[in-house]
Each structure stands twice: as structure tokens, then as C-alpha cells.
Amino acid sequence: MRRREIIQAIGLAAVWPRQASAQLRSATTKVVKVGVLWHASNAEEEHEYLAVLIKAFNDLGYVEGKNVEFLHRYPAEQAERYGSLASELVESKVDVIIAVTVDGAVALKQRTKTIPIVFVIVPDPIGAGLVATLARPRGNLTGLSLLANDVSGKRLSLLKEAVPTLSRIALLVTPQEVNASRSIQANTRSAKALGLSLTTIEVATPDTIEPAFLRIEREQFDGVAAGGSMLFNERAKLGASALAHKMPTICIVSEMVPYGLLMSYGQDFPDYFRKAASYAARILSGESPADLPVEQPTRLKLVVNQKVARALGLSLPTSLLVGADEVIE
Numbered sequence: 001m002r003r004r005e006i007i008q009a010i011g012l013a014a015v016w017p018r019q020a021s022a023q024l025r026s027a028t029t030k031v032v033k034v035g036v037l038w039h040a041s042n043a044e045e046e047h048e049y050l051a052v053l054i055k056a057f058n059d060l061g062y063v064e065g066k067n068v069e070f071l072h073r074y075p076a077e078q079a080e081r082y083g084s085l086a087s088e089l090v091e092s093k094v095d096v097i098i099a100v101t102v103d104g105a106v107a108l109k110q111r112t113k114t115i116p117i118v119f120v121i122v123p124d125p126i127g128a129g130l131v132a133t134l135a136r137p138r139g140n141l142t143g144l145s146l147l148a149n150d151v152s153g154k155r156l157s158l159l160k161e162a163v164p165t166l167s168r169i170a171l172l173v174t175p176q177e178v179n180a181s182r183s184i185q186a187n188t189r190s191a192k193a194l195g196l197s198l199t200t201i202e203v204a205t206p207d208t209i210e211p212a213f214l215r216i217e218r219e220q221f222d223g224v225a226a227g228g229s230m231l232f233n234e235r236a237k238l239g240a241s242a243l244a245h246k247m248p249t250i251c252i253v254s255e256m257v258p259y260g261l262l263m264s265y266g267q268d269f270p271d272y273f274r275k276a277a278s279y280a281a282r283i284l285s286g287e288s289p290a291d292l293p294v295e296q297p298t299r300l301k302l303v304v305n306q307k308v309a310r311a312l313g314l315s316l317p318t319s320l321l322v323g324a325d326e327v328i329e
Contacts, residue, residue: 035089056277119143153190
């Protein structure tokens with residue numbers, strides 16, 4: 001090799017790593033767009049999970065203002081806004097969308113077959129028509145599945161353990177929510193198996209919560225089971241009514257319990273949002289949602305509010321308190 005060729009070869013060898021490094025930096029600093037379709041009215045109402053989600057993305061290397069842009073949309077529990085905001089996110093050409101609830105996931109599925117969607121709080125992804133199977137979703141949606149309906153029997157049995165005189169139970173349901181009918185069916189079967197009489201009471205809007213509890217007290221129910229995204233959003237109002245009418249109430253979401261509910265049994269929801277961010281990051285790295293299995297919970301969380309128990313005049317059994325993941329004193 002001639003001297004000039006040797007010099008040229010050495011020069012190219014020195015330049016190539018710098019070019020490769022520049023290309024890598026360019027790739028890693030590309031700004032990706034992540035849409036998030038929530039369910040409440042604003043960021044303040046979603047603060048308990050919004051902060052968890054943003055931190056989870058940050059921990060995975062997606063830093064807002066640097067290499068990721070978040071497009072948050074808040075439908076305020078209004079069916080028509082789920083549709084219009086889903087369309088807005090699709091038209092914004094985001095790279096991936098987080099659908100927080102089943103209503104949002106359904107609205108998005110109706111509007112795109114190409115943009116990847118990661119759902120978070122969905123009791124029955126197959127029943128809702130979101131995926132073909134849990135193991136192989138096959139479409140553009142994947143995410144996390146709740147056991148809200150599957151563990152309704154366990155939830156009611158825990159309430160019965162806390163309230164030994166439990167005989168008549170009211171199930172609060174928001175009728176317009178996608179999962180409402182399946183929740184009614186699951187809880188009705190579970191109540192019958194436990195020898196409980198269950199009555200469904202519809203709470204379509206926040207201002208129907210207090211009238212529902214007036215009826216529950218008047219008709220002398222012994223306890224309440226509550227669920228759904230509207231009631232989560234109105235957890236302060238729900239808890240206040242439950243306490244005012246001295247009604248032991250159980251729910252799915254532990255973050256609702258401090259507001260005046262007796263207990264909760266269900267998934268660890270902050271962990272669900274962390275996992276949703278992880279799914280989105282895998283998709284942004286090139287994996288297909290069609291091949292990412294829907295994850296089912298491996299751990300359920302029991303939270304008991306001892307302060308509420310005392311206000312209701314209940315003496316909770318030691319077995320229940322010992323078995324709880326968290327006891328609010």
C-alpha cells in the first residue's frame with residue numbers, strides 16, 4: 001500500500017467513529033410523540049397517576065422537552081369527547097397512544113388500525129373487542145388486563161368478612177361505561193354464591209352519587225361495592241357520601257380508600273402505569289403490539305381503612321388486618 005493510501009485509510013478510520021457517534025446521538029434525540037387519552041377533566045384530577053407515568057418514561061430515557069412530547073387529552077368522562085379526542089390524537093400522528101380506560105381504548109380502536117395503542121385499566125380486553133387473545137393480540141393494541149370482574153367474589157367475601165351482618169349489598173354502576181354490563185353479571189354471580197342479595201343502582205353522573213346513598217340508607221342495605229372510572233374521578237364525593245350515611249364501601253382502586261371508603265381489593269394501579277410506559281417504550285424501540293402479550297396481574301393489593309371502620313363502629317377481624325397490604329390508621 002502506498003503512503004498516500006495509508007494516510008487516507010487512517011483518516012477514514014478516525015472519521016468513522018465520529019460519524020457513527022453523531023448518527024447515534026441523532027437517533028436517540030429524535031423527539032417521539034406520545035398521546036395519552038385520560039378519563040378525567042384535567043391534569044390535576046389525574047395527578048396521582050400522571051406523575052407516575054411521566055416518571056416511568058423518564059426512567060426509561062424518554063425525557064419531556066428533550067426526546068419526547070406528550071399530548072395529554074382529558075375527556076371528562078363524556079362519551080362524545082372520548083371520540084373527538086381520540087380522533088384528535090390520531091390526526092396528530094403520534095407514535096404511540098396510552099389509553100387509560102376501556103372507553104378510551106375502544107374509541108381509539110375505532111379510529112386507527114396502524115398507530116400502536118397501549119391500554120392500562122381494562123377489565124376484559126377480549127370481551128371489549130380490543131384484542132383477539134391475551135397471548136397474541138394480533139392488532140395494533142396491547143397492554144394490561146384487570147381482574148376486576150374475575151375477583152368480584154373475593155372482593156365481596158372480604159366485605160362480608162369486615163361486616164359479619166352483611167346480607168344486602170348495593171352495586172354502584174355507571175351505565176354508560178363499556179364494562180358496566182359485564183361488571184353487573186360478575187358481581188351478581190358472586191353475590192349469589194356468597195348468599196348475598198345484590199341490587200344494582202345506577203350512578204350516571206356525579207350529582208347522582210348522594211341520592212344513591214340516600215336510597216341505600218333508606219332501603220337499609222348493609223354495604224356497597226363501587227367501581228368504574230367516573231366513581232374514581234369522584235372519589236372524594238363518593239367517600240363523603242359513604243361516611244355520611246355510615247355505609248361500609250369496598251372498591252377496586254386503593255387510591256380511593258383514603259377518601260372515606262372502608263377497603264379496596266384490586267390491582268396496584270401505579271405499577272400498571274409504570275408497566276404501560278414500559279410497553280410503549282418497547283413499541284417505540286421497534287416491537288409490534290401484535291406480538292406483545294396482554295399482561296395480567298400477578299399481585300393483588302388489599303387496603304383497609306381502620307379510621308373509617310372506627311367511624312362506622314366496626315371492629316375488623318385481626319385476620320383481615322394482618323392480611324392487608326396497607327392499613328390506614
